[in-house]
Amino acid sequence: MPSKLFGQIEYLKGVGSARGEKYRKLGINSPYELIYHIPRAYLDFRTHVPVCQAPLNEYSVLKLTIFRKLPPQRIRGGLVICKAAASDGRDDILIVIYNNVYGFQALKEGETYYMYGKVSGNLLRREITAPVHIRADEKILIQPVYRLTQGLSVSMVRTNMRQALNLLHDESIETLPENILSRHGLSPLGWALENIHFPESEAASETARKRLAFDELLKLQLGMSMMKSRSRRNTAFKMDENVDYQEFERNLPFEMTEDQQKAVREIIADMCRDVPMNRLLQGDVGSGKTAVAAAACYFAAKNGAQAALMAPTEILATQHFRTLEGFLEPFGVKVCLLTGSLTAKKKAAVREQIEQGEIDVIVGTHAIIQKDVNYKSLALVITDEQHRFGVAQRAALAEKGNSPHKLVMSATPIPRTLALIIYGDLDISAITQLPKGRSPVETYAVTGKLRSRAFGFVRKKLDEGRQAYVVCPMIEDSESDLFAVKSYAENAANGDLKGYSTALLHGRMSAAEKDRTMKKFREGEIQVLICTTVVEVGVDVPNAAVMVIENAERFGLSQLHQLRGRVGRGQHESSCILITDNTSEECVKRMKIMSSTTDGFKISEEDLKMRGPGDFFGSAQHGLPPLKIADIACNMELMSMAQSCAKELLSADPTLSRPEHKALKMEVLRLFEKDITG
Numbered sequence: 001m002p003s004k005l006f007g008q009i010e011y012l013k014g015v016g017s018a019r020g021e022k023y024r025k026l027g028i029n030s031p032y033e034l035i036y037h038i039p040r041a042y043l044d045f046r047t048h049v050p051v052c053q054a055p056l057n058e059y060s061v062l063k064l065t066i067f068r069k070l071p072p073q074r075i076r077g078g079l080v081i082c083k084a085a086a087s088d089g090r091d092d093i094l095i096v097i098y099n100n101v102y103g104f105q106a107l108k109e110g111e112t113y114y115m116y117g118k119v120s121g122n123l124l125r126r127e128i129t130a131p132v133h134i135r136a137d138e139k140i141l142i143q144p145v146y147r148l149t150q151g152l153s154v155s156m157v158r159t160n161m162r163q164a165l166n167l168l169h170d171e172s173i174e175t176l177p178e179n180i181l182s183r184h185g186l187s188p189l190g191w192a193l194e195n196i197h198f199p200e201s202e203a204a205s206e207t208a209r210k211r212l213a214f215d216e217l218l219k220l221q222l223g224m225s226m227m228k229s230r231s232r233r234n235t236a237f238k239m240d241e242n243v244d245y246q247e248f249e250r251n252l253p254f255e256m257t258e259d260q261q262k263a264v265r266e267i268i269a270d271m272c273r274d275v276p277m278n279r280l281l282q283g284d285v286g287s288g289k290t291a292v293a294a295a296a297c298y299f300a301a302k303n304g305a306q307a308a309l310m311a312p313t314e315i316l317a318t319q320h321f322r323t324l325e326g327f328l329e330p331f332g333v334k335v336c337l338l339t340g341s342l343t344a345k346k347k348a349a350v351r352e353q354i355e356q357g358e359i360d361v362i363v364g365t366h367a368i369i370q371k372d373v374n375y376k377s378l379a380l381v382i383t384d385e386q387h388r389f390g391v392a393q394r395a396a397l398a399e400k401g402n403s404p405h406k407l408v409m410s411a412t413p414i415p416r417t418l419a420l421i422i423y424g425d426l427d428i429s430a431i432t433q434l435p436k437g438r439s440p441v442e443t444y445a446v447t448g449k450l451r452s453r454a455f456g457f458v459r460k461k462l463d464e465g466r467q468a469y470v471v472c473p474m475i476e477d478s479e480s481d482l483f484a485v486k487s488y489a490e491n492a493a494n495g496d497l498k499g500y501s502t503a504l505l506h507g508r509m510s511a512a513e514k515d516r517t518m519k520k521f522r523e524g525e526i527q528v529l530i531c532t533t534v535v536e537v538g539v540d541v542p543n544a545a546v547m548v549i550e551n552a553e554r555f556g557l558s559q560l561h562q563l564r565g566r567v568g569r570g571q572h573e574s575s576c577i578l579i580t581d582n583t584s585e586e587c588v589k590r591m592k593i594m595s596s597t598t599d600g601f602k603i604s605e606e607d608l609k610m611r612g613p614g615d616f617f618g619s620a621q622h623g624l625p626p627l628k629i630a631d632i633a634c635n636m637e638l639m640s641m642a643q644s645c646a647k648e649l650l651s652a653d654p655t656l657s658r659p660e661h662k663a664l665k666m667e668v669l670r671l672f673e674k675d676i677t678g
């Protein structure tokens with residue numbers, strides 16, 4: 001059994017508790033985790049230049065022989081400077097190393113090295129600062145570069161990496177059967193790990209990367225499938241299709257759009273079958289997903305069962321509670337709110353009612369999936385803005401009932417092909433139209449010079465009875481020049497918004513404070529909300545018709561779209577003003593896209609193109625475990641390879657229990673570890 005590999009990182013020679021701490025800071029606890037600290041780049045020592053040809057103030061590789069080491073100098077602030085004189089055979093150069101006596105000691109007089117560093121000075125006197133070096137007789141000339149932390153140098157990591165990799169030779173670590181490797185042209189795992197760190201050639205590092213990316217995607221697929229099949233085994237709560245639902249729709253204050261009606265029909269049909277529903281409801285911001293969710297809850301309640309709706313923030317949970325209460329209580333459907341910030345007494349009372357079945361619809365944050373919440377007959381589980389939740393949190397809610405129906409509502413519309421990958425075998429309902437009477441949000445991008453004119457416009461809207469949001473990226477002033485809500489609110493109250501009622505909303509306020517503020521804003525007592533991105537997701541105040549976003553360059557396209565989605569939710573004409581002084585090509589492009597379209601699907605596609613898939617698929621977007629090597633969208637082909645491989649493996653061995661799959665199963669569990677335990 002692999003042991004040293006999975007033991008403490010301190011097992012490695014030269015790693016004491018101090019360096020161990022540094023490693024832990026990087027999330028590396030064991031030699032195994034060190035091995036999966038994949039290089040972010042490589043340094044190629046194969047091409048070096050003579051000293052006289054090294055461009056000044058740039059990084060170069062030089063081949064230098066040290067002829068004299070000078071004693072280290074201690075200067076103020078505990079800083080130590082080490083210097084050595086060296087030559088490339090023609091010209092001399094001074095090597096300067098800061099604060100790394102240990103590294104300096106390793107350099108020997110008379111020895112020749114390849115050194116990589118920034119060359120500075122003038123024609124007569126040159127220096128190379130803090131060089132990364134290897135001995136000139138070193139065989140491996142392509143050296144890895146790692147993400148580091150203060151006090152951990154690249155040469156320390158490399159030395160430890162070598163030791164960790166040597167441990168592999170003692171262990172059999174291959175996770176995939178030979179036939180899969182050969183069929184997909186994948187290299188053996190041991191070889192791949194060796195060559196991702198110390199590649200023989202560029203081609204070798206590419207081949208290694210392919211194997212590791214494949215592994216990651218395969219583990220992802222296996223983990224997702226295993227979780228899904230775990231929740232599919234049980235029987236569902238089959239509902240009665242004869243239960244009347246029309247009454248609900250007739251009593252809504254508006255007429256549902258065709259897409260909404262279709263989504264409701266699909267959901268009801270799903271819930272009347274004896275396998276659990278597994279459906280994704282995609283819809284652009286403001287398309288009315290909540291009403292669809294309410295319809296589903298109504299149908300479940302009329303079937304005598306309970307429904308739960310989980311939202312990612314307290315603000316949103318509270319809002320949904322109010323909305324659902326308004327829609328459902330007239331029909332005698334009991335709705336309650338359960339969030340972390342209720343008093344213990346209140347929580348206990350609510351839990352009791354849930355257990356007794358006195359409550360039909362439970363709305364809340366992740367408080368509703370805690371162990372001490374027992375549902376009497378939970379038949380429908382809805383998660384809103386679901387990308388905010390981890391896979392396991394969703395699974396935990398799904399496991400509450402006797403295999404309930406599941407509906408996930410996505411805030412970020414994504415292209416269908418990608419949705420299929422991320423959500424696997426979910427069925428998809430899409431709302432593509434906005435309710436009648438909505439006009440698209442007029443969007444303008446301006447520079448700070450036009451700020452006061454922008455506020456003139458805001459005041460005009462306020463005077464017409466509308467409300468506004470002003471979004472800033474920060475809460476408090478910092479060294480950056482970014483706007484912060486606290487000082488911004490003060491300035492605005494004495495300046496641009498003098499005489500209007502304003503209030504702050506940000507993530508460091510208590511839940512009760514946030515709730516009070518949102519209530520006042522909803523009721524119109526507050527005219528302008530000066531806020532951070534806490535309003536990004538889901539907040540619904542139809543009378544708000546203007547949004548100003550400061551430092552718009554700080555936000556990605558999808559985020560801007562979400563923010564903008566807070567206005568244009570009623571019949572009023574709405575506007576969004578993006579303020580930025582950033583003139584980079586990328587920022588200008590983003591602003592152009594925002595001003596030219598309000599179609600969320602289009603925007604997410606552009607976002608994907610511009611940001612690159614790695615970022616777009618950052619785990620915050622979808623709740624999947626973070627991927628270190630693979631880029632889902634970049635590696636589409638590899639992804640489908642992994643998909644078919646996963647299918648094949650699971651059809652032969654659904655729980656990966658066979659001895660030859662044991663190592664692979666361990667790996668899957670490890671990837672999903674945080675989700676499964678957390």
Ligand code: ADP
Pocket residue numbers: 254255256257260283284285286287288289290291435436538540542569
């Ligand atoms: P989202 O899809 O972004 O979650 P919401 O469910 O919050 O959108 O709905 C946005 C607003 O539109 C709400 O104020 C809601 O009452 C309203 N709404 C929903 N459906 C309709 C409709 N068919 N006609 C008019 N207004 C609607």
Ligand code: MG
Pocket residue numbers: 289290384538
């Ligand atoms: Mg919503």
